[in-house]
Amino acid sequence: AxxxxxxxxxxxGCTFCHTSSEERCSTCHQRHQxxxxxxxxxxxxxxxxxxxxxRDWEAYDIGLHGVVYxxxxxxxxxxxxxxxxxxxxxxxxxxxxCHMRGGHHNVQRFGTVYTSMxxxxxxxxxPIWNEKRDRWVxxxxxxxxxxxxxxxxxxxxxxxKDAGLKYRETFKVAEDLLVDGVLDPMxxxxxxxxxxxxxxxxxxxxxxxxxxxxxxxxxxxxFRMSNCTDVERLCFESVGYFQTYIYKGMAHGSWNDxxxxxxxxxxxxxxxxxxxxxxxxxxxxxLEKKVGITWQPEEFxxxxxxxxxxxxxxxxxxxxxxxxxxxxxxxxxLDTHHAPAEEV
Numbered sequence: 419a420x421x422x423x424x425x426x427x428x429x430x431g432c433t434f435c436h437t438s439s440e441e442r443c444s445t446c447h448q449r450h451q452x453x454x455x456x457x458x459x460x461x462x463x464x465x466x467x468x469x470x471x472x473r474d475w476e477a478y479d480i481g482l483h484g485v486v487y488x489x490x491x492x493x494x495x496x497x498x499x500x501x502x503x504x505x506x507x508x509x510x511x512x513x514x515x516c517h518m519r520g521g522h523h524n525v526q527r528f529g530t531v532y533t534s535m536x537x538x539x540x541x542x543x544x545p546i547w548n549e550k551r552d553r554w555v556x557x558x559x560x561x562x563x564x565x566x567x568x569x570x571x572x573x574x575x576x577x578x579k580d581a582g583l584k585y586r587e588t589f590k591v592a593e594d595l596l597v598d599g600v601l602d603p604m605x606x607x608x609x610x611x612x613x614x615x616x617x618x619x620x621x622x623x624x625x626x627x628x629x630x631x632x633x634x635x636x637x638x639x640x641f642r643m644s645n646c647t648d649v650e651r652l653c654f655e656s657v658g659y660f661q662t663y664i665y666k667g668m669a670h671g672s673w674n675d676x677x678x679x680x681x682x683x684x685x686x687x688x689x690x691x692x693x694x695x696x697x698x699x700x701x702x703x704x705l706e707k708k709v710g711i712t713w714q715p716e717e718f719x720x721x722x723x724x725x726x727x728x729x730x731x732x733x734x735x736x737x738x739x740x741x742x743x744x745x746x747x748x749x750x751x752l753d754t755h756h757a758p759a760e761e762v
Contacts, residue, residue: 420643422742423612425727435466455499460487460512467513470659472535473666473675478513480679481672486510516557528557530574536665537657539582543575574668577676581661584685588656591696592620592649597630600696600703601647603715605632609725611640614733614741619650645725649695652688660684 421432445465446457456462460478468475478484487510490496496509504520517525526532531547533540543551551571558567595601596618605616617639621631631639641654660680667676675681706713725731733742 420612420641423640423729431469454502458499458503458512458514459491460484460514463513471662473663474513474670476679477663477666477670477672477675480675481667481670483510483671487512511557511561519557528553530554530571530669536578536662536669539578539585541575542578543572570668570671573673574665577664577668577682578661581664581682581685584689585653585657585661588653588685588689588692589620591692592653595649595696595699598700600699601649602699602713603647603719605639607715607719608645609720609722609728610730610734611642612729613640613743614730614737615639619646620653645719645728649692649699652692652695656685656688656692660688 421429421436426433443452446462447453448456448462464475464479479488487497490509497512498507501507502521503515503518508515517528519528522528529550531540531542531550533542551568554571555564555567558564558570592601596604605618608616610616611619615633615637617633617637618631619639619642621633621637621639622641633639641658642650643654644651646654660682663679663681663684664676667673667679667681677683721731729742733740733745737745
């Protein structure tokens, strides 16, 4: 949705991977070459799997496994890429060794529980995920004991749970501001979101009822990175960036990345910022009420040269009364519900 909302020039990095490269043999095997030895190198994944909201490469590269790979990758006796993944004799794991074990191309099969790149607050240790967890341990015990592998998974769980606590507290501060009429501007005072509606950007899925959030019960908002209050943007970055750093870092053995590189420390900082913003907003609202000021959001929240290029204003202008869900021929791919566990 972040790509749909914005003009093409803003999303070159999105469309490069999600359209031109996604699910093509040549993305990993390289066009005109198609050499398995090339596709087995971890850098092949780096083209797409890096960045602020899916920090896979950085987490691997900074972590212990990535360091072992980088200092040994040119030594055939340490990394023999001519061997198949199923019988490779590597001194350390690559992305492919763990996620494509035996040459299996369903990367999610050998991965942790997906849940929106780690942003969703799922209990990854729940019994429903036992098979996936056991499968992951079976990869780790090529080099480590199963007990060690399960301890690392437990450490991942605890780190993600702590991150969830921080985000819920961050979100609650923003939610209370909105319900109390202090969050500025309100959804109706913004240009329409990417779907052509005026829903609160943090009202994701059918988790919140009431007209205060805009829209009807069950209608979903979408995270905004722009044209929203600073509080909402900080909420987005806290879960969309920093919580993902924690999840990716812990899952790839990059514990320092999960903590120092804007992981836990980043969530701490953004929680403080959100609380500070909320305190100022409430004090200002109290003063305005006392002196009789009825504030109205400036017009620049609703329209502007760049805002006019977004999908939401285009829909409202050219298809009044419609949303992207009405216009999309197959809206199922825009469904906000997660896939059933057995499909993940």
